[in-house]
Amino acid sequence: MQRFAFQLTALALGAAGLVACSLPQGSADETPSTASIREELKASFQPKGQATLDRLDQSPLQAACSAYAMNPNDSDLRKQLDALMVEQMNTVQYPADGHYLGDWKKGEKIAQTGKGKQFSDDPEKPSGGNCYACHQLSPKEIAYGNIGPSLLHYGKLRNYSPEAMKVAWAQIYNSKAFHACSTMPRFGEQGILTQAQIKDVMALLFDPKSPVNQ
Ligand code: HEC
Numbered sequence: 487m488q489r490f491a492f493q494l495t496a497l498a499l500g501a502a503g504l505v506a507c508s509l510p511q512g513s514a515d516e517t518p519s520t521a522s523i524r525e526e527l528k529a530s531f532q533p534k535g536q537a538t539l540d541r542l543d544q545s546p547l548q549a550a551c552s553a554y555a556m557n558p559n560d561s562d563l564r565k566q567l568d569a570l571m572v573e574q575m576n577t578v579q580y581p582a583d584g585h586y587l588g589d590w591k592k593g594e595k596i597a598q599t600g601k602g603k604q605f606s607d608d609p610e611k612p613s614g615g616n617c618y619a620c621h622q623l624s625p626k627e628i629a630y631g632n633i634g635p636s637l638l639h640y641g642k643l644r645n646y647s648p649e650a651m652k653v654a655w656a657q658i659y660n661s662k663a664f665h666a667c668s669t670m671p672r673f674g675e676q677g678i679l680t681q682a683q684i685k686d687v688m689a690l691l692f693d694p695k696s697p698v699n700q
Contacts, residue, residue: 534605551667567666575663577675578656581685586651588685590696596687597623603678613678615687623690624697634670641692642699651692658684
């Protein structure tokens, strides 16, 4: 028992030592400033290909979300986030021709593909949506994540209504227009998917022939 306690202490000291070593200028009992943590973080990344260091800069919305995660009862922050969500909604561009649906077969490929935006990816090639990483879609695909809700029977459950299509389009285009601190990528707003690609994933959700609706 004593030996166990000793080992735990040693472990705790070891861990503290490690933290102290990695803290930018300062001793273990000195809390590092946010700015110094940012600097340290930036210094530990190397820009490579399209993955440049500006990716570490937070937008005002991301900064507000980080602050809100630490202070979830701060009503001023909540108001700030609500205002920022309106801004996000204003970024949504609906399809110029008024047609929301493309080809669900292409949409399935986009949903399956996690390529794009990484340093090793060719920026000239189209990116994927990686939807299955977070959502269930076609029942034929059994490997899917559950960070997001299941999208099985998505269109069918909404009677394929044009209103539901409009909302889903906006949600895919810019998820932060609906949930300020959403973890879902802003596919349209960040230029990850083109309008044509968004139409294809929309068809995966809303085409009655799509496996999602079987
Ligand atoms: C990193 C995880 C992640 C990825 C990747 C992702 N989503 Fe999401 N998605 C979420 C989460 C989480 C939600 C729940 C709402 C929120 O937090 O924004 C969501 C919500 C949605 C909704 C709204 C569901 C509802 O309640 O009506 C749709 C539609 C959607 N996602 C479609 C997609 C499509 C299509 C793709 C791929 C192009 C995709 N998502 C990729 C995480 C993700």
